[in-house]
Amino acid sequence: GEHGFTLGHFPQSFEFSTLGGWIATRGAGQTSTGYGKIEQMTLAVRMVTPVGVLETREAPAVATGPCLLDIVVGSEGAYGIITEATMRIRPRPQVQDYRGFLFRTLEEGIAVLRDLMQHGPPPTIARLSDAEETAASLALAHEHRGLRALIEQVVEGYLARQGYRVAPDGSCFLLLGYDGVASRVARRWRRAEEICRDHGGFSLGRSAGESWKRDRFAHPYLRDLLLGVGVMVDTVETATSWTHLLRLYEEVTTAIRAAVRAGDGGPGYVMTHISHIYAEGASLYTTFLGRQIVGREVEQWWEVKRAATEAILSAGGTLSHHHGIGRDHVPWLTREVGPVGVRILRVLKETLDPAGVMNPGVLGV
Amino acid sequence: GEHGFTLGHFPQSFEFSTLGGWIATRGAGQTSTGYGKIEQMTLAVRMVTPVGVLETREAPAVATGPCLLDIVVGSEGAYGIITEATMRIRPRPQVQDYRGFLFRTLEEGIAVLRDLMQHGPPPTIARLSDAEETAASLALAHEHRGLRALIEQVVEGYLARQGYRVAPDGSCFLLLGYDGVASRVARRWRRAEEICRDHGGFSLGRSAGESWKRDRFAHPYLRDLLLGVGVMVDTVETATSWTHLLRLYEEVTTAIRAAVRAGDGGPGYVMTHISHIYAEGASLYTTFLGRQIVGREVEQWWEVKRAATEAILSAGGTLSHHHGIGRDHVPWLTREVGPVGVRILRVLKETLDPAGVMNPGVLGV
Known part of the structure; x- marks a missing residue:
C-alpha cells in the first residue's frame, strides 16, 4: 500500500481473512480476472509441518519435479501451517475505472465476457448478475443514492421502452472494470464499450x-443478519467451460429452487453471478434464501446443499472454484478427484501429519 | 494448425519430443513468454499409474485441495504415464513480427526485458544472448545471408563508430517478437522500439x-555433430529473480570456465542466453564447449556439470527451470526442495508405483 504496490487480492471476506488462509484455501478475490487467483500470486511458501519445514524456492518458474508449492496451496491446514509466503505484487493502479451495464439476457452478458477473455481486452474485474441478483441488488440498495437512484431515473424515461427491465425475470447487470495506467485503461474501455454495445449492453456509466x-465488503454482514432473523441463506460456487456454463447455471438454479421448496422453505430466492472469468470458462456463484424451519435448520440447509452439489457435479462443474473442500464437501471429494486422487491426499496427510493433529477432518483426511 | 489454433509450445526439441513428455518434464518452449510454460497450458490430464487412473477435472480453475494436476505435471514418468491431456489453445497469430537489436552491454539488454515484463508490452518471445553467444552465432551463421551479412554491412559503415562490437567481449544480441493481430502487434512494437532505444539498443530490423x-530448430543437430568430433558440449539452465540474475550469470560462467580448464578441456567456450522472462525474474541458459579428453569423457563432463550446479544453487538459482530433474540432478534435489520435499516425492512414488517399475531413478525415487 504505502510503497505504491498492491497484491490485488480482495476477497469478499477481506476484513475477516488472512494471507495464510487465502493460500491454504486456494482463494480468489474480486479482481481475480486481472490479478489472478491466489495460486497465481504465490511465488514461494514456508510451511511448518509436524515432521519438519517445507520451503519452496523463490524462482519465477521451476521444473524440479511435481510442484510442491501447489501441494501447499490448497492444503487447508491439513498438512501444516503456512508461516511465510513470497507474493507477486504489482504497481498500485493509477486508475480503477469500473462501470455498469444492463443486458436483456444472461446469454448476451456471457457472450461479452467470453469475447473479452478470448480476444481482449481482458478486464481486471467482471461480475455479471443474473436477473434475480440484479433485481435483489436494486431492492437492497438505499433508495436515494447510487445504482438504485440511477436506474430509477433512467427507467422512468427510457430504459423500459428499450426492452431492459429490472424485475426478477428481467435484465442482467454487469460490473466491468479496468485497473492501470490512465491512457491504457482509456484505450481498453473504448474497445470494451464497443463489445458491450455489440451484444446489446446498455451503459449505466461510472456511477454504477x-x-x-462502496458496498463491496458489506455482504458478509448481511448474511449474518439474515441468519439471525429466521432466513436460511448460503452460497455455492463452481466453475466450468464456456460450453457448459449456461446448462450448469440452469440445472443448479432449478435444483436449488426445488430443494428449498421441498424442505418447506417457501418459494425461496435463488440468484447467481459470474465473477471469475478465464479464456476457457467461468465460475458461478449462487446465493439461495428460504424460510428457516426452527429446530431443523441444519438438516434443511443440508438438503439444499446436497441438491446443489449433485447438480453441479452432474452438469460438469467442479466441486469448488475458490472456497476449498473443508469438511462440508468431503462426501463428494472422490467424485471430484477420483479414488487415486483421494489416496494421494491421504498419504500426504499420513506422511506430513502422522499423529493427525493438523486441522483434522478437512480434505477428508 | 489447420483449424486456425495453436498451442504455442515450441521447444528446441520440437522435432524429437511429445506432448506427454513436455508435460512430464514441465517444459518451456521458445515462445513461453507469450504462451506460458507447459504447466500454464495444461488444463486437465489423465495419468495411468500402476494403482489406477488419476484424472483431473476440466475446469478453468479449482480449489479442491492441493493441485493434483501439478503433481502430474513434472512427474517425469515416475508415477505413471500421461495418456491424455486437455490443453489451452489460442487463435493462430495473424502476424509474428520478430526483430533483432544489439546492446553494448548485457545489463542494458536485461533492463529492457525487465521493463517490458513489468510495465509492458510483454513480448511473445525474447532471447537475449551474452557477448560470447552473440559472437558465436555470427561465426556459425552462413556468410552470405541473414544476420551475418546484415551485421557485416552495418558494421563496415557505422556500427563500430557507435560503440557496438560483435566480438566475444562485445555487444549482446536480443531477439524480440510479438505474435497476434496486426494492429495490436504494430502498436506494441512502437512502444517496445522506444524502450529498446532508451536503453541503448541498436535496431537490426526484421531480417535478423x-x-x-529459419534456424530455430537446428541446434540439437549441431550438438550431436560436435560430440562426434571430439568436442565436449552441453547446456545448463536455471532461473532466479531480476535482483540476483546478473550475479548468478557471472558466478555460473566463471565456475564453468574454471572447471573446463581444470579438466584439461582447454580454454573452453561458455555462452549464455536469457530466454524465459517473467515480471519477477528470468531464466539463464548456458552452453559450454571444451576439448574432449578421450577415455574420460563422462568424468570430464561430470566435473563441469558439478561445478555449474554448485554455482547455480549457491547464487540463488533453481536446480531446473524447464529441463526437469531426471537422474543427473538427483544429487542436488535435497538442496533444492529440502528433506520434507524429498519425502513427499518418495511417498508419492511408493503409493502410485509400489513395485518401482515406472521410469526408475528419475526424481531420486
Missing part, C-alpha cells in the same frame, strides 16, 4: 461502478 | 528476426 465499490 | 526463425 462507484456504487458497487 | 527472420534469420533466427
Whole structure:
C-alpha cells in the first residue's frame, strides 16, 4: 500500500481473512480476472509441518519435479501451517475505472465476457448478475443514492421502452472494470464499450461502478443478519467451460429452487453471478434464501446443499472454484478427484501429519 | 494448425519430443513468454499409474485441495504415464513480427526485458544472448545471408563508430517478437522500439528476426555433430529473480570456465542466453564447449556439470527451470526442495508405483 504496490487480492471476506488462509484455501478475490487467483500470486511458501519445514524456492518458474508449492496451496491446514509466503505484487493502479451495464439476457452478458477473455481486452474485474441478483441488488440498495437512484431515473424515461427491465425475470447487470495506467485503461474501455454495445449492453456509466465499490465488503454482514432473523441463506460456487456454463447455471438454479421448496422453505430466492472469468470458462456463484424451519435448520440447509452439489457435479462443474473442500464437501471429494486422487491426499496427510493433529477432518483426511 | 489454433509450445526439441513428455518434464518452449510454460497450458490430464487412473477435472480453475494436476505435471514418468491431456489453445497469430537489436552491454539488454515484463508490452518471445553467444552465432551463421551479412554491412559503415562490437567481449544480441493481430502487434512494437532505444539498443530490423526463425530448430543437430568430433558440449539452465540474475550469470560462467580448464578441456567456450522472462525474474541458459579428453569423457563432463550446479544453487538459482530433474540432478534435489520435499516425492512414488517399475531413478525415487 504505502510503497505504491498492491497484491490485488480482495476477497469478499477481506476484513475477516488472512494471507495464510487465502493460500491454504486456494482463494480468489474480486479482481481475480486481472490479478489472478491466489495460486497465481504465490511465488514461494514456508510451511511448518509436524515432521519438519517445507520451503519452496523463490524462482519465477521451476521444473524440479511435481510442484510442491501447489501441494501447499490448497492444503487447508491439513498438512501444516503456512508461516511465510513470497507474493507477486504489482504497481498500485493509477486508475480503477469500473462501470455498469444492463443486458436483456444472461446469454448476451456471457457472450461479452467470453469475447473479452478470448480476444481482449481482458478486464481486471467482471461480475455479471443474473436477473434475480440484479433485481435483489436494486431492492437492497438505499433508495436515494447510487445504482438504485440511477436506474430509477433512467427507467422512468427510457430504459423500459428499450426492452431492459429490472424485475426478477428481467435484465442482467454487469460490473466491468479496468485497473492501470490512465491512457491504457482509456484505450481498453473504448474497445470494451464497443463489445458491450455489440451484444446489446446498455451503459449505466461510472456511477454504477462507484456504487458497487462502496458496498463491496458489506455482504458478509448481511448474511449474518439474515441468519439471525429466521432466513436460511448460503452460497455455492463452481466453475466450468464456456460450453457448459449456461446448462450448469440452469440445472443448479432449478435444483436449488426445488430443494428449498421441498424442505418447506417457501418459494425461496435463488440468484447467481459470474465473477471469475478465464479464456476457457467461468465460475458461478449462487446465493439461495428460504424460510428457516426452527429446530431443523441444519438438516434443511443440508438438503439444499446436497441438491446443489449433485447438480453441479452432474452438469460438469467442479466441486469448488475458490472456497476449498473443508469438511462440508468431503462426501463428494472422490467424485471430484477420483479414488487415486483421494489416496494421494491421504498419504500426504499420513506422511506430513502422522499423529493427525493438523486441522483434522478437512480434505477428508 | 489447420483449424486456425495453436498451442504455442515450441521447444528446441520440437522435432524429437511429445506432448506427454513436455508435460512430464514441465517444459518451456521458445515462445513461453507469450504462451506460458507447459504447466500454464495444461488444463486437465489423465495419468495411468500402476494403482489406477488419476484424472483431473476440466475446469478453468479449482480449489479442491492441493493441485493434483501439478503433481502430474513434472512427474517425469515416475508415477505413471500421461495418456491424455486437455490443453489451452489460442487463435493462430495473424502476424509474428520478430526483430533483432544489439546492446553494448548485457545489463542494458536485461533492463529492457525487465521493463517490458513489468510495465509492458510483454513480448511473445525474447532471447537475449551474452557477448560470447552473440559472437558465436555470427561465426556459425552462413556468410552470405541473414544476420551475418546484415551485421557485416552495418558494421563496415557505422556500427563500430557507435560503440557496438560483435566480438566475444562485445555487444549482446536480443531477439524480440510479438505474435497476434496486426494492429495490436504494430502498436506494441512502437512502444517496445522506444524502450529498446532508451536503453541503448541498436535496431537490426526484421531480417535478423527472420534469420533466427529459419534456424530455430537446428541446434540439437549441431550438438550431436560436435560430440562426434571430439568436442565436449552441453547446456545448463536455471532461473532466479531480476535482483540476483546478473550475479548468478557471472558466478555460473566463471565456475564453468574454471572447471573446463581444470579438466584439461582447454580454454573452453561458455555462452549464455536469457530466454524465459517473467515480471519477477528470468531464466539463464548456458552452453559450454571444451576439448574432449578421450577415455574420460563422462568424468570430464561430470566435473563441469558439478561445478555449474554448485554455482547455480549457491547464487540463488533453481536446480531446473524447464529441463526437469531426471537422474543427473538427483544429487542436488535435497538442496533444492529440502528433506520434507524429498519425502513427499518418495511417498508419492511408493503409493502410485509400489513395485518401482515406472521410469526408475528419475526424481531420486
